[in-house]
Amino acid sequence: MGKIERREALLGDLExxxxxxxxxxxxxxxxxxxxxxxxxxxxxxxxxxxxxxxTYSDVWVQRYVDHDYLRVDPVITGCYQRFHxxxxxxxxxxxxxxxxxxxxxxxxxxxxxxxxxPIRGPIGQFALFTTSHNCDDEEWARFTEDNRRDLILIAHExxxxxxxxxxxxxxxxxxxxxxxEIDAMTLVAMGYSRAQVAETLSISEHTLRVYIxxxxxxxxxxxxxxxxxxxxxxxxxxx
Amino acid sequence: MLRFIYADELERFPKLxxxxxxxxxxxFKARLGWDVTVDANGExxxxxxxxxxxxxxxxxxxxxxxxxxxxxxxxxPCMVNDHFLDLTDGVRVSSPLIWECTRFCLSRxxxxxxxxxxxxxxxxxxxxxxxxxxxxxFDARMVRIYRMIGSSPExxxxxxxxxxxxxxxxxxxxxxxxxxxxxxxxxxPETSRMWFERSFGGQPLPMLAQTG
Numbered sequence: 001m002g003k004i005e006r007r008e009a010l011l012g013d014l015e016x017x018x019x020x021x022x023x024x025x026x027x028x029x030x031x032x033x034x035x036x037x038x039x040x041x042x043x044x045x046x047x048x049x050x051x052x053x054x055t056y057s058d059v060w061v062q063r064y065v066d067h068d069y070l071r072v073d074p075v076i077t078g079c080y081q082r083f084h085x086x087x088x089x090x091x092x093x094x095x096x097x098x099x100x101x102x103x104x105x106x107x108x109x110x111x112x113x114x115x116x117x118p119i120r121g122p123i124g125q126f127a128l129f130t131t132s133h134n135c136d137d138e139e140w141a142r143f144t145e146d147n148r149r150d151l152i153l154i155a156h157e158x159x160x161x162x163x164x165x166x167x168x169x170x171x172x173x174x175x176x177x178x179x180x181e182i183d184a185m186t187l188v189a190m191g192y193s194r195a196q197v198a199e200t201l202s203i204s205e206h207t208l209r210v211y212i213x214x215x216x217x218x219x220x221x222x223x224x225x226x227x228x229x230x231x232x233x234x235x236x237x238x239x
Numbered sequence: 240m241l242r243f244i245y246a247d248e249l250e251r252f253p254k255l256x257x258x259x260x261x262x263x264x265x266x267f268k269a270r271l272g273w274d275v276t277v278d279a280n281g282e283x284x285x286x287x288x289x290x291x292x293x294x295x296x297x298x299x300x301x302x303x304x305x306x307x308x309x310x311x312x313x314x315x316p317c318m319v320n321d322h323f324l325d326l327t328d329g330v331r332v333s334s335p336l337i338w339e340c341t342r343f344c345l346s347r348x349x350x351x352x353x354x355x356x357x358x359x360x361x362x363x364x365x366x367x368x369x370x371x372x373x374x375x376x377f378d379a380r381m382v383r384i385y386r387m388i389g390s391s392p393e394x395x396x397x398x399x400x401x402x403x404x405x406x407x408x409x410x411x412x413x414x415x416x417x418x419x420x421x422x423x424x425x426x427x428p429e430t431s432r433m434w435f436e437r438s439f440g441g442q443p444l445p446m447l448a449q450t451g
Contacts, residue, residue: 013354081245081247081291082245082291083311084291084293084364084367084368084439085313085368085369089440090439091440092440099361119314120312120314120315121315122315129243148369149336149369152335152336152369153335153336155335156314156335178329178330179327179328179329179332179438180327180328180329180330181330203328204393206393206409206411207395207409208304209372210330210332210337210372210374210395210409211328211330213336213337213371213372214330214332214333214334215329216334217333217334217335217336217337218333219315
């Protein structure tokens with residue numbers, strides 16, 4: 001199985017996840033797939049409540065909660081209310097509590113490198129999807145460059161799922177495909193070239209690219225091929 | 240110089256903050272006659288400024304605002320999806336890889352290179368954060384400015400005529416486009432990269448800038 005296929009399969013597992021145990025199983029599998037030390041999904045609500053899953057040791061997670069490290073952790077303070085992905089090296093670790101926290105995190109096997117994707121959900125919801133590892137700067141720069149795009153997309157899919165598993169939650173209307181996106185995906189599924197699809201729909205190829213990217217995102221796929229497959233399997237498009 | 244500042248950090252730059260919202264009132268209300276809200280202090284703001292957007296701001300040597308634009312993720316509330324669905328064939332453009340760019344503003348006395356500098360800033364954000372496109376709303380007057388600086392958007396849809404024409408556009412920023420914009424603005428790519436790095440922890444922020 002190729003890299004993208006494996007990632008799509010894992011996203012498929014995520015999509016079918018029915019509970020928190022399944023989320024945990026998926027993040028373990030993702031961690032193994034990316035060959036990194038840790039992956040963690042961390043939801044922080046506006047009143048400071050936390051929820052998450054991931055591969056950090058239970059001891060570290062308990063310690064983090066017991067010591068209220070939310071207030072100290074530069075990853076949290078540096079990413080909260082932000083929406084750009086952050087390499088941990090760019091955060092401010094200069095204060096004494098931050099340095100102590102970092103030393104402790106490394107001692108608990110978190111790793112000396114990290115990459116966190118902050119996500120803004122509806123009504124003040126905030127979450128982080130983090131990948132951490134122990135390696136030198138050069139290796140980490142290579143890893144994040146190669147995987148940034150997929151990590152960003154997976155982070156958002158994870159958050160969608162976490163939101164969906166919330167009790168009493170109604171489905172997000174913004175994830176529905178518009179008629180125009182359905183038209184575009186249908187023609188792509190029929191094997192039309194991009195130029196042909198654009199011509200048929202009387203739009204430019206650039207516009208088509210945005211429609212396809214938007215549909216891909218809503219379908220939770222990593223690329224167009226898999227987005228089409230998902231739309232077909234869900235019966236959203238028929239060819 | 241360029242600064243990249245989230246709304247909740249603007250307090251640290253009082254002059255820049257005040258002059259940005261004043262210049263926005265001047266551009267969007269006084270000059271373009273848009274239906275925007277200007278408060279008692281003469282500052283233009285809307286609900287998206289309350290969503291902690293990321294501003295790309297050109298700061299003049301005296302510390303005042305020279306130009307700016309406002310970035311928000313399209314995965315949350317944003318102008319294009321909340322107000323201009325009729326211009327995108329009803330397509331809610333929503334992806335972590337597409338950000339929205341709005342309120343592109345230039346002060347009356349902005350240096351000619353300001354617009355290009357802002358575009359370069361947008362390019363730095365794309366390269367630095369893995370953003371693949373911007374969508375944005377712009378008026379007829381901007382078409383010429385975008386062409387001048389060498390970064391014309393692809394129009395997804397438009398309504399209205401003449402001066403009142405409002406368009407939703409899409410920017411891709413290829414290396415080639417970036418090179419052209421940098422050349423016309425007279426700002427080497429290394430310089431805009433350095434400004435980006437400073438704002439996002441690549442190297443320590445110099446203190447002198449806050450005194451202007």
